Amino acid sequence: MSRSKQTLFFLLAFSLFILLGQSVSAAKVTLDPSSWGVEEGKACVDCHAKSSSGLTHQWKNSAHAQANVNCLDCHQAYEDDDDAMEHEGSVIATIVSPKDCGRCHETEFKQQEGSVHAKAVSIIKNRMPALTEHFGSLSINDAGCAKCHGSEVKVKGDGTLDPTTWPNTGIGRINPDGSKGSCSSCHGRHQFSKAQAREPSACTHCHSGPDSPDKDVYESSKHGMMFEAHKSEMNMDSDAWVVGKDYSAAPTCVTCHMGAAGKMKSTHDVGMRDSWNLNEAVSTQQYLVIFDDGDKRELSTSDPVPRRGESVSKIDGSMGKVKAVASPKRRRGAMTKTCLECHSKNFANNAMLQFDNVVELYNEKYGKPAQAIMQELYAESLLTPLPFDEPLEITYWSLWHNGGTRARHGAAMASPSNTWKGMSDVGRLFYGQFLTQLREVAGPEKSEALIKQYVKDSEHHEWLNHPEKSNPILGYGKMGYGKGSSNEN
Amino acid sequence: MKINDLLPAFITRHVLFALIFGGVCGIGFILFLIEFDHYTSTEEFCTSCHSMELAAEPYRNSTHYKPESGVRASCGDCHVSEGVLSATWDHFMGSKDLYKQMFGPDYDDPVVNALHLPEAAFDARKWFKKRDSATCKKCHVKEAIYGDRPDTLQIHMEDAKDKTCIECHYNLVHRKIPDEKTFKQDKWNAMIEEEFGLEKGSAKKILGH
Numbered sequence: 001m002s003r004s005k006q007t008l009f010f011l012l013a014f015s016l017f018i019l020l021g022q023s024v025s026a027a028k029v030t031l032d033p034s035s036w037g038v039e040e041g042k043a044c045v046d047c048h049a050k051s052s053s054g055l056t057h058q059w060k061n062s063a064h065a066q067a068n069v070n071c072l073d074c075h076q077a078y079e080d081d082d083d084a085m086e087h088e089g090s091v092i093a094t095i096v097s098p099k100d101c102g103r104c105h106e107t108e109f110k111q112q113e114g115s116v117h118a119k120a121v122s123i124i125k126n127r128m129p130a131l132t133e134h135f136g137s138l139s140i141n142d143a144g145c146a147k148c149h150g151s152e153v154k155v156k157g158d159g160t161l162d163p164t165t166w167p168n169t170g171i172g173r174i175n176p177d178g179s180k181g182s183c184s185s186c187h188g189r190h191q192f193s194k195a196q197a198r199e200p201s202a203c204t205h206c207h208s209g210p211d212s213p214d215k216d217v218y219e220s221s222k223h224g225m226m227f228e229a230h231k232s233e234m235n236m237d238s239d240a241w242v243v244g245k246d247y248s249a250a251p252t253c254v255t256c257h258m259g260a261a262g263k264m265k266s267t268h269d270v271g272m273r274d275s276w277n278l279n280e281a282v283s284t285q286q287y288l289v290i291f292d293d294g295d296k297r298e299l300s301t302s303d304p305v306p307r308r309g310e311s312v313s314k315i316d317g318s319m320g321k322v323k324a325v326a327s328p329k330r331r332r333g334a335m336t337k338t339c340l341e342c343h344s345k346n347f348a349n350n351a352m353l354q355f356d357n358v359v360e361l362y363n364e365k366y367g368k369p370a371q372a373i374m375q376e377l378y379a380e381s382l383l384t385p386l387p388f389d390e391p392l393e394i395t396y397w398s399l400w401h402n403g404g405t406r407a408r409h410g411a412a413m414a415s416p417s418n419t420w421k422g423m424s425d426v427g428r429l430f431y432g433q434f435l436t437q438l439r440e441v442a443g444p445e446k447s448e449a450l451i452k453q454y455v456k457d458s459e460h461h462e463w464l465n466h467p468e469k470s471n472p473i474l475g476y477g478k479m480g481y482g483k484g485s486s487n488e489n
Numbered sequence: 490m491k492i493n494d495l496l497p498a499f500i501t502r503h504v505l506f507a508l509i510f511g512g513v514c515g516i517g518f519i520l521f522l523i524e525f526d527h528y529t530s531t532e533e534f535c536t537s538c539h540s541m542e543l544a545a546e547p548y549r550n551s552t553h554y555k556p557e558s559g560v561r562a563s564c565g566d567c568h569v570s571e572g573v574l575s576a577t578w579d580h581f582m583g584s585k586d587l588y589k590q591m592f593g594p595d596y597d598d599p600v601v602n603a604l605h606l607p608e609a610a611f612d613a614r615k616w617f618k619k620r621d622s623a624t625c626k627k628c629h630v631k632e633a634i635y636g637d638r639p640d641t642l643q644i645h646m647e648d649a650k651d652k653t654c655i656e657c658h659y660n661l662v663h664r665k666i667p668d669e670k671t672f673k674q675d676k677w678n679a680m681i682e683e684e685f686g687l688e689k690g691s692a693k694k695i696l697g698h
Contacts, residue, residue: 043648046647046648047644047648050640050643050644050648051640051644053640079670079671080673081671082673082676084671085667085668085671086667086668086670086671088656088657089656091670091671155676156676156680157673157676157677157678157679157680157681158664158665158666158667158677158680159667159671159672159673159676160665
């Protein structure tokens, strides 16, 4: 075995250990019970049962209340915390950050801390303003984008939370204590329900709409159909929730992306099992790079494979030392493990193959040519660098970000209608608008050269070279595919 | 019968005159103090210093200035004790503000004023606490706080039974300032600098720290 193969083998084995080598049951709180139920916090509910009975009622029905976790256990703060405030003689903070939750729920905190969810602001921070400010304004950011992605919560000098950044339960919220994320995104406040977080609606609250059409996708898939029909058999409140053991009626989002299956433990790192990046103009397979401090990032397979011990930049720009790398194949392996609780290996692998084929088709037929054409137009100053001031840019954006995402997500989660709808949207935009607007922007000579190079010379668009072939779909001509048939018209 | 026959021998005519004169002066002085306390408790008097105008701005948007009931609390109603002696004492002690106004920092400058405001707020809160929120209680009776919601009275009768008004009800009238325990001068400074478009760090210089 060569040295590099040995390293690769080690990395694979290590990733396997990380992904699969954990026990089946949900993580238990290991902190000593004397660490909560703080005396000072016992009286809070006396007043809050009157002043805000709704939230107190939720808490009273929660597992937290049963375990004697009181208001102050979560809300207590130190005087020098930025968002600390005096309240009825106690020093508290409104925001309970993942770091606060992590005092007891350490495993979940660490898992989510490195996940793509926790980085939902950091990843798009530089890109988002172009979309929000050009199409909307900062107020759209505050009430729209940031509600899912998360706000960067600002504490004003008078100790109050900046009203443009709070309330917010975005999944990648940047908290005053520096931690990222918001547990209440999925679990809600005060009742803090496991069952609620296992519902597809916990995810589709954000993963819906044109650029993340997973609500449509899931609901129109066989999985979503079964969930709807067998909701009552889902055992949603169960402490352990291992598919095939504690429930088997249907998989929810959580089942495949986070859930326990067989020997594979559940995880709060939601993107861990995704091998593709499906939300870019061109999809690439992704390595999961795990740093020695537990932080993670994804790297495209088009980048060089990072080695153990190597210094690689993190999402926030700082450098981290690589501890392990999970290959896309290994990540796919983890995802497929869940399938096997209900499907045969061949069934699962074939479904994945159909998915991969759609992604590759999208990439080759539309994603890559459109991207290459756009790059040339920018390079030759035929487009201004400013995003969205030209119709072609809006078409390109809709093509990959909306239609392209729907097609790829549809294929990933077995929704035939969304796979087709997405891909036909992409086709409609590409042939109907993109090429037309390209001709307007680049002029006849340049546009024809680009179209020849990236479109007509490609096998995917080869059909454009045969205008004489007819087909009855538009009410004219006969089945024209095949040699000579067009001459019959 | 002469008036002298009715009085003890040591009350001579001169003493009598002195007593009457002194008594009239005394009554006059008390009346003067009452009027003085009354006048110096008005918004008109307080805001005759420009620095107080800055404190009055948020007050004029508060429920104490514009209550549904139409009962307006003016400066002195909250900040000056009841009773001529206490009121006079409060005004006497308050004259240190006048001294500071004349010889201290330039409180008329909105920036200087805002930077020093927290100190004033902390002092005022201590003043209320020490007097068991006596001036609040001139109008508000714990047993009569019915509120809009059914639980308001219950909270005041049960949970706030041993508390004094100011412990919960601060930041009602003037600019919001955190409790002294969690107050951070540097963050406050930064906020004021941003508010007035000042250079970073300039607040510290203005405060002379």
